[in-house]
Amino acid sequence: MEKEPIISIKGLRKSYSRELILKGVDLEVYAGEIIGYIGPNGAGKSTTIKILIGMIPDFVGDVKVLGYDIREDAIEVKKRIGYVPENALLYEVLTPMEYLQFIGRLYKMEDEIIERRAAELLAIVGLKTHADVRMNTFSKGMRQKVLLISGLIHNPDIIFLDEPLSGLDANAVILVKEILAQLKAAGKTIFYSSHIMDVVEKISDRIVIINQGTIIANGTFEELKEKAHSGTLEHIFQGLTGDAETETRAHDFLQALR
Numbered sequence: 576m577e578k579e580p581i582i583s584i585k586g587l588r589k590s591y592s593r594e595l596i597l598k599g600v601d602l603e604v605y606a607g608e609i610i611g612y613i614g615p616n617g618a619g620k621s622t623t624i625k626i627l628i629g630m631i632p633d634f635v636g637d638v639k640v641l642g643y644d645i646r647e648d649a650i651e652v653k654k655r656i657g658y659v660p661e662n663a664l665l666y667e668v669l670t671p672m673e674y675l676q677f678i679g680r681l682y683k684m685e686d687e688i689i690e691r692r693a694a695e696l697l698a699i700v701g702l703k704t705h706a707d708v709r710m711n712t713f714s715k716g717m718r719q720k721v722l723l724i725s726g727l728i729h730n731p732d733i734i735f736l737d738e739p740l741s742g743l744d745a746n747a748v749i750l751v752k753e754i755l756a757q758l759k760a761a762g763k764t765i766f767y768s769s770h771i772m773d774v775v776e777k778i779s780d781r782i783v784i785i786n787q788g789t790i791i792a793n794g795t796f797e798e799l800k801e802k803a804h805s806g807t808l809e810h811i812f813q814g815l816t817g818d819a820e821t822e823t824r825a826h827d828f829l830q831a832l833r
């Protein structure tokens with residue numbers, strides 16, 4: 576019997592006002608995969624992820640996550656998934672501990688478990704001494720670490736990460752990469768969107784490239800490399816998304832400053 580996908584997207588179209596942003600996306604993701612979802616600025620990556628997590632309900636097409644229709648059973652899906660955005664409205668008057676308590680309670684976790692996990696996770700990412708400090712003084716990277724924990728604290732089955740490394744220092748990036756690898760080893764499914772190509776290249780089982788609302792490539796890094804006759808994901812990306820005149824554009828930029 577064929578395995579059922581854990582995420583199934585069929586004929587997904589999404590417009591903002593009258594502009595068609597997603598132009599018929601079809602994609603299946605299987606349990607335990609790490610999907611690297613990449614594309615140029617404005618291609619529709621965040622829009623796809625927001626639809627998958629039930630944040631945007633008005634779209635055309637069929638979207639199933641964990642077997643649930645996302646339009647009909649968004650609450651069931653939300654209980655079982657985690658979402659780490661690039662930027663989110665952190666309640667800055669709160670401390671990380673207060674914020675994580677708030678998030679944990681939304682997931683109906685017991686206070687004792689929330690506190691234990693939050694304390695452990697904050698210590699692991701180097702925020703032990705900041706657990707009870709208001710976040711309005713935090714750097715971008717410190718906020719990002721809190722967001723990362725808030726997306727994982729309920730130990731979800733599928734994790735959606737939208738540019739999760741934003742603002743993180745090199746050590747934190749290495750730590751997050753290792754955490755993702757271990758989450759995969761623990762059987763989790765990871766849907767990962769980022770512009771940092773070398774990380775996507777290293778961690779993804781499968782890379783999906785979206786350009787102007789359409790999926791233009793879907794395969795393992797090795798498969799994409801073979802098709803594109805190119806050595807790095809950065810070059811494959813550049814070749815497929817058509818921005819080959821970087822040098823001329825940089826030159827024009829400087830000319831315009833004169």
Ligand SMILES: Nc1ncnc2c1ncn2[C@@H]1O[C@H](COP(=O)(O)OP(=O)(O)OP(=O)(O)O)[C@@H](O)[C@H]1O
Binds near residue numbers: 592617619
């Ligand atoms: N709420 C909104 N209202 C109107 N247009 C929107 C809205 N959100 C996104 N868009 C538009 O939809 C398109 C896709 O945006 P999206 O955020 O999905 O792109 P992305 O691939 O995640 O880009 P980036 O790499 O820059 O984060 C863009 O043209 C954007 O301007």
